[in-house]
Amino acid sequence: MSNISEKVTNTANSYIGGAKQTIGETIGNTNLAASGAQQKAQADAATKAATAKAHTEGLGHKAQGEVQQNVGSLTGNTSMEARGHANEARGDIQLVVETFLGSPLGIGQLRLSNTYNSAMGGAKQTIGETIGNTNLAASGAQQKAQADAAQKAADAKTHSEGVGHKVQGEVQQNVGSLTGNTSMEARGHANEARGDLERKV
Known part of the structure; x- marks a missing residue:
């Protein structure tokens, strides 16, 4: 694995x-x-x-x-x-x-955290409504709403950062290639790969 x-x-x-x-x-x-x-x-x-x-x-x-x-x-x-x-x-x-x-704030971790909090909030809301516990239901609804909003914001931020890293990587590759700096060129490939990953996660 x-x-x-x-x-x-x-x-x-x-x-x-x-x-x-x-x-x-x-x-x-x-x-x-x-x-x-x-x-x-x-x-x-x-x-x-x-x-x-x-x-x-x-x-x-x-x-x-x-x-x-x-x-x-x-x-x-x-x-x-x-x-x-x-x-x-x-x-x-x-x-x-x-x-x-x-x-701890990696995108994969953050996405799972938000998904978990959204699911847990929804479950608490459902349980609270089922047993008539309005405080539990309200707390669950709030937890779910906050997690969903956080995921939306994280998606937008990650996409923007991904585009930035991809562009930075392409520039490093071109400069490295033109100057014969293979180390810079390799860093460019790494940054481009990072940008692609950020935009897809």
Whole structure:
């Protein structure tokens, strides 16, 4: 499983576990609440481990690439130098993607958080209306409305940032290509990929 797929799975399991825990506590089902708490804790621990691993790998590939470039340049080994540029670009891309998706405010995390809050708000509203608890119903409706509004705002912001990163990446690629700066060109590819990802998520 790729790091991105693993992160999405872990985040989904964390929210599902949290939902089960909340529902279990609300209806007094201790087994459901305990099962949800355990699922959330395991998913959060797995996300932490995956994030640390991806960050370390990204730094490692970047450092390895820089060494290969320097050695290749000093010895006239263009093949090694090219491999160095490829490894540096790989490390840059790993770090960009990790920053984009791995941070607490990463877009994938934010979307899941808003979706979770919207679903939980809707559930609380329905339960409140069903049992005649107007405070719970109102609280749920407010939680759902806020999550839906936050997602709309995040979508607009992400699209705008994606366009910016894509343009920045294209400029870096062109300047890098014209000046023979392969490192800048590689960063341009990474930024363009980041922009494409931001516009699609």
